[in-house]
Amino acid sequence: MNLIARITILFVFVSLVVFLIGGVISFNVMMREVNFEQRRFLIERLDGLEKRLERRPVKDTASWTKLKIIRMPELMEDRTSFSDTVVMHNQLDRLEPHLRLDAVRTVDGVSYQISLYDIIIEPDDIRDGLVESLVTMYLILLGAVLIIGFMASYFILRPFNVTLDIIKNFSLTGSNQQVVFQKSNVIEFNRLNHFLEEMTNKVRSDYQSLKEFSENASHELQTPLAIVQSKLEVLMDGENLTEEQLEQISFVQSAIKRLSNLSNALALLTKIENREFENVSEVDLSGLLSKMLEEFKELIELKSIERDESITETAKIQADQVLIELMLTNLINNAIRHNWEGGKIKVDLNGSELTISNTGQELTIPGDQLFERFKKSNQSSHSMGLGLAIVKKICDYYDYEIGYEYKDDFHTIHIRF
Amino acid sequence: MKLLLVEDQEELASSIRNYFSKEGDVCEVADSFAKATEKLYAFSYDVLLLDLMLPDGDGLSLLRVIKENWTDMGVVIISAKNALNDKLKGLELGADDYLPKPFHLAELNARANAVYRRRKQDGKRTLSFNEIELNLDNHEVMVNDKSIELTRKEYELLHYFVVNQNRLLTKQAIAEHLWGDYMDTMDSFDFVYQHIKNLRKKIMEAGGKDYLKTVYGAGYKMKDE
Known part of the structure; x- marks a missing residue:
């Protein structure tokens, strides 16, 4: 009302x-x-x-x-x-x-x-x-009251409604130009507009610095990692290292890789949260999924995983291609990584519903925690526990429904677009 | 191959320079955009290794200037930003490749080489190691002038070894080269082993020598003893 x-x-x-x-x-x-x-x-x-x-x-x-x-x-x-x-x-x-x-x-x-x-x-x-x-x-x-009410909402409250519209369309990531509110001859509206103008500018600049901070933090981390990485390689190239020493350096290298991936994934989550992916176009989901599965074909075969897919040709959605690719990559990667040697993967895309099932060890955490950051079933595993958090974040971003269930030895994640 | 490295991190720059120098390449370093342009006007380079974050300017606008004035030089961006739009923008502005930090020096070497050879117009574009010869255009591999059949991954692996000959390639560097970031599990190391085993077998069946040496605890090295 x-x-x-x-x-x-x-x-x-x-x-x-x-x-x-x-x-x-x-x-x-x-x-x-x-x-x-x-x-x-x-x-x-x-x-x-x-x-x-x-x-x-x-x-x-x-x-x-x-x-x-x-x-x-x-x-x-x-x-x-x-x-x-x-x-x-x-x-x-x-x-x-x-x-x-x-x-x-x-x-x-x-x-x-x-x-x-x-x-x-x-x-x-x-x-x-x-x-x-x-x-x-x-x-x-x-x-008289009805007539006055009608006139009030259409004439006196017009500047207020215009202001509401401007706020509704306000986007943090939008154009850099300032939000301009209409001048009105009602003092209260002018005060409101003035306040909103200051607030939106403040919010934008705060957001900008926060964004710069999280991105910079990620980049600043990569630079020293690059130095460590290069020095380790120089070290390994030396002639008189023992097998054990080389092995130790390898472990350090893989830890560096994980740290770098972690920082990238966190920066990505921030970017999704900040709604920085607004390059929406029609994405051929069927084609993209087939392409992704082809890219992962070798990994699937190397792990002797049996693949069973049924993809309808017509699934198309409106979204940012980058995000959808990321989502599919993470889902498929997840299904391979947490699979048994010689296990099974079932991919089913039917209209607007995608189901990916895989065999694998039963979860040690409740299923509904699976999509939380850093939640992983096997704490010692080398995965970061961010892959599914990113998938969830993307689903939230586009209001896709996502769910998990474990039935008949299959972990199943389904997404309704 | 003559390279110009534009990188303000002194420690990283020295590692890269040493790596390329050992290969017999010439690698000069500029730690700012101003110094880089100075060098570019004075000498000619085959490949530019460009860090996007420099103290005196935004890398992408520098890239624009460079591509306008030195069109036949290859550019590989090395950036701490793993942002997708930066990568797309860089490639749009004419960079040949984009390598996010941190990277393996062997990977940088492979990318710089690929860019260098792709741009080289004269003669046959081949790479060779003793009796093994790789044709970079049609991905054909000859051992003792006899063609051998390699899968795409095996070809990529062999190419990686030949470009980085006499260098230790860790299992991790190889896995990342072959599968990118998809592969960060320990499983990948077994896959690397399988590919190397197959490659070794195919080369030896064609009468080639076994140049792929296992360096215990670390990885592999291609060398002729």
Whole structure:
């Protein structure tokens, strides 16, 4: 629900409450005024009656419509009191509340008890009138609120929506030019835009330096490794080294290679995380997979692994070719590396689902940890434990579904593109 | 082969220079782009070994300048950046090869040689070691003028040995040369052994001598005793 809709609903609700309370208050105020007028009216009639009694005293009892005069046997003190009563209305033919005045007046030494009642406006007429006018006003208000809401979102909130669009399209790796927000004549929007402008620039420059740092860290590591590597080779080329010494140097060399690969893999993971692969094109998945398997053919044969593949010809996806190649390389490499001598590999690409299964030692870690960095089943193995983490990262990058299961001696990784 | 190495890491530069000097190649070193251009204007080189990260400029823009002025010189980039786009950009700008650091000196030597021979226009493009002769154009191998049948990997292996003759080639360097980074398991060493065994057999069957010597604990060496 957007901002304007929320505010409108809140406003409609609050105004409903206000109208209800206002209605009750109006009704009470009106009733008070009507009552007051009614009392005045009855008092005036009472005065009139007094004057009439002066001229023509009543002998015993006199009664007209809404009026009754009783002559009292003895002298009584004057008093006036109002009360509510219910009287049959002669036109409406139903009981209606009336205001009643009971008074005692002494005229020419004779006390009369006078009772008067009357009605000017019935309360339900007032109520009906009030309800009708309030409902009409409320409907007009609703209409006005909807129109204002519509105008607000399309005119007043326009700069805000433009800003939102700009933020939505903001990319860390995007063009280097600054993000420019529209000027608006609303102070708050300008403050927001100013803040966003500063923030996006800050984020970009921070990101840039972080990126440079992780890349540089990787490069800076490779240079000393290259020096060590070259010196070791010079050393090995010497004439008088024993077999054992040569073997020790070989171990150092392979450790250097691992360190270098590790640093490269970490730099790669950072790059994927930083979304630096945006060179999207149509990738012929079937063709690429066949090509990859061909490249690995020798390794598969050298390990006497039986290969079983079924690839449909038509699988195509939109992605960065480099990443997809990397993903397939890592998957196939993984299936070969963790396989038995003389094991099996099954590759199945069917439409948008890729399944790679291989025989191999059962995992010592839970299957769901397989895609985490540095998680490897055999801690002493020479693999880095980053291959599948990279695969997972690429799948996350493109929202591909990836899963692992171990069934019937086969490790199976399936990816749904 | 005359090489110019543009590399600001003194320790690495000296190792590379010594390696090539032992081969009988001339390898000169420049530690900055300014010195490199100075040398390029004064002398002529067959192959330039270029580090992309120099103190006085971005390697890729330097490469552009070099390719504009010295078109017939081969360029091998040696870079600490294993970034794919750098590699693509380098090759696009006219570099012949791209070798990420750290590398085996034997690998650098093989790459520089390949670039050098590919660019050499005159005469037959062959490499030979005593009675063994490799034709670089059609990958044909002759032993005592008799053609022998090698698989692609065996040819690559033999080529690697001939280019780096009299040098110790570690099993790791050979595995990386043949299979690149795919192969970093210990298994690969057995595969290297199998390939060498097959190659040795094929050469000896054609009447060649066994030049592939095993250096225990380290690797192999091609030499004539």
